[in-house]
Amino acid sequence: MGDKPEIVREARLENLASLIEFVEKACRQTNAEQQVCLDIRLAVEEVCTNLIRHGYAGMEPGPIRLNFQTDGEKVIIRIGDHAPPFHPQQAPRLKLDSEWQKRPVGGFGWHLIPQVMDQITYESDPIEGNVLMLIKRIRSEKDVSQQEQ
């Protein structure tokens, strides 16, 4: 990629558009299918929105560092922050069999992210901060084997 594959913005809602725009543009340059880029956009929007609304809640908004890398077969997005640690496994599980009256109006973000990403890892360091890594294949295994033949 010609552009620097990283953007850092303060965790404010008015900066969400530039974070999304960065990842959309970077994804388009990989020649990934549109649905793959929409999935990546979805995961990044959900993570960044959670950081803006909840991660830095009650404190001065800190940075969101978005790093986009690809090896041609998969995309790796690292999202760094200095909010209090929040492991994705801490996210409340949605009860999809409950009646509409009992459905909470929220909690959908961390329900969606694992469904649209292939792999998620999380690390937290008191000095370096938190890093969430999202991995998405941009080519199916079938595509890869066909090209190798």
Added chain:
Amino acid sequence: MDITVAQRDQATVVSVAGSVDALTVDTFTEALKKQFEQGNLMLVADLNEVEYMSSAGIRALLSMVKESRGLGGDLLLAAAGGGAHRVLEMTGFMSIVKVFSDVDAALASLDT
């Protein structure tokens, strides 16, 4: 995001095109709430031209479904495929909201 509103005999149809996400969801919610304020409690949200929807859109839809039903109306959805349908399925929305392939099918369901 583009929103158009049309009054039909059976319901008010709110058609949405583009993205329903954290950046646009307030406009979408305001459009639906305006209908409630005008006494139009039976709504059909046409989402067939929505190319992308995030959890912000799902949150708004659930909130509006609850509000409309609480007022004695309902919010029906037209979403045969595309970005909205996929996210509706992933969040288990299909079991609590009436989702139709298109607006005509949604309106026809109100005739019976």
